[in-house]
Amino acid sequence: xxxxIYADNAATAKLSSSALEAMLPWLQSDFANPSQPYSFxxxxxxxxxxxxxxxxxxxxxxxxxxxxxxxxxxxxNWAIKGTxxxxxxxxxxxxxxxxxxxxxxxxxxxxxxxxxxxxTRDGVILPDELEKNISAASLVSIxxxxxxxGTIQPICELCKIAHAHGALFHTDAVQAVGHIPVDVKSLGAxxxxxxxxxxxxxxxxxxxxxxxxxxILPLHDGGxxxxxxxxxxxxxxxxxxxxxxxKENCERMSETxxxxxxxxxxxxxxxxxxxFIRNGGENHLPGVINLSFKGASGEAILHRxxxxxxxxxxxxxxxxxxxxxxxxxxxxGVPEEYAQGTIRISLGADNTEEDVVTxxxxxxxxxxx
Ligand code: PLP
Numbered sequence: 001x002x003x004x005i006y007a008d009n010a011a012t013a014k015l016s017s018s019a020l021e022a023m024l025p026w027l028q029s030d031f032a033n034p035s036q037p038y039s040f041x042x043x044x045x046x047x048x049x050x051x052x053x054x055x056x057x058x059x060x061x062x063x064x065x066x067x068x069x070x071x072x073x074x075x076x077n078w079a080i081k082g083t084x085x086x087x088x089x090x091x092x093x094x095x096x097x098x099x100x101x102x103x104x105x106x107x108x109x110x111x112x113x114x115x116x117x118x119x120t121r122d123g124v125i126l127p128d129e130l131e132k133n134i135s136a137a138s139l140v141s142i143x144x145x146x147x148x149x150g151t152i153q154p155i156c157e158l159c160k161i162a163h164a165h166g167a168l169f170h171t172d173a174v175q176a177v178g179h180i181p182v183d184v185k186s187l188g189a190x191x192x193x194x195x196x197x198x199x200x201x202x203x204x205x206x207x208x209x210x211x212x213x214x215x216i217l218p219l220h221d222g223g224x225x226x227x228x229x230x231x232x233x234x235x236x237x238x239x240x241x242x243x244x245x246x247k248e249n250c251e252r253m254s255e256t257x258x259x260x261x262x263x264x265x266x267x268x269x270x271x272x273x274x275x276f277i278r279n280g281g282e283n284h285l286p287g288v289i290n291l292s293f294k295g296a297s298g299e300a301i302l303h304r305x306x307x308x309x310x311x312x313x314x315x316x317x318x319x320x321x322x323x324x325x326x327x328x329x330x331x332x333g334v335p336e337e338y339a340q341g342t343i344r345i346s347l348g349a350d351n352t353e354e355d356v357v358t359x360x361x362x363x364x365x366x367x368x369x
Pocket of ligand 1: 010011070071072073074076097099143145146147172174175195196204206
């Protein structure tokens with residue numbers, strides 16, 4: 001029997017067994033520093049090279065456009081702070097993850113001018129909104145898919161507008177990579193952030209795609225790793241685990257997505273009779289279900305679900321200490337009587353139909369009291 005039902009995969013996902021297996025040699029038997037010139041280091045150097053190629057192939061990039069980082073937070077910070085010399089003008093949206101919002105805030109403190117685009121009720125950033133606000137922007141940063149409500153943004157169109165006005169385009173694709181098809185060439189983005197633990201890879205490793213020719217300052221000073229752009233001894237095991245997990249997720253992506261969209265329908269059908277709104281619109285990440293229950297408290301639901309052995313969330317994992325209505329729920333304008341009762345259920349490849357029925361039953365028990 002399961003110890004608990006884990007339905008918070010957007011916060012983090014379980015490390016895949018094949019990723020773990022692929023990582024182990026680089027932690028013990030082949031532990032060499034890849035930068036050393038002796039033959040013992042060659043295998044680690046080759047493993048990094050191969051992983052870079054695997055990741056590049058998964059997102060339609062060239063291997064020299066992939067830069068390994070410590071995860072989504074670092075990639076986002078680097079993209080925003082490394083491409084914009086203040087004074088500058090940045091455009092982002094009200095529903096970005098705090099790593100983007102706070103990076104922009106830091107840039108404002110240094111003299112940058114930042115505009116925040118408003119989403120529609122479904123959480124979409126409309127290209128028209130960008131067109132109206134773009135004048136003189138040097139960087140546009142809009143996420144590919146939202147971490148709380150799952151909405152997928154029209155990045156291709158947004159990118160075209162940014163480029164037509166001479167601005168660089170960054171997308172935080174932390175929730176999208178490994179879950180929906182991502183092809184950097186057709187998206188057109190200059191930079192794209194990803195994080196391994198969101199697609200069944202290890203925590204503390206990610207990457208930033210930087211389009212060939214895009215100008216970006218090195219993240220920090222040090223050695224010559226990552227073409228001199230991101231110094232520091234490479235996390236070889238993490239990089240190998242990330243590449244293994246991403247390849248595996250991409251290979252089973254359409255099958256997983258089909259199953260998860262089916263589970264979403266099952267869950268919603270099983271909640272009939274309860275008064276709730278589903279947030280995030282039609283075009284959303286598979287398995288991300290954001291619900292606002294009338295007159296309820298999302299935090300109380302989370303704790304009652306926890307007592308029943310079910311892990312869900314009220315919004316962003318990075319903001320779990322903040323029990324107020326999230327900035328995303330506020331920005332999309334969820335009516336006040338529903339907003340406080342918002343929860344996020346995020347299903348992953350390991351969830352079963354039985355989990356979904358149990359989650360719905362538990363919610364019904366809690367909310368009909
Ligand atoms: N961006 C988004 C959309 C996220 O969901 C997260 C994590 O929740 C991050 C960035 C930060 O990623 P990491 O946990 O790898 O630092």
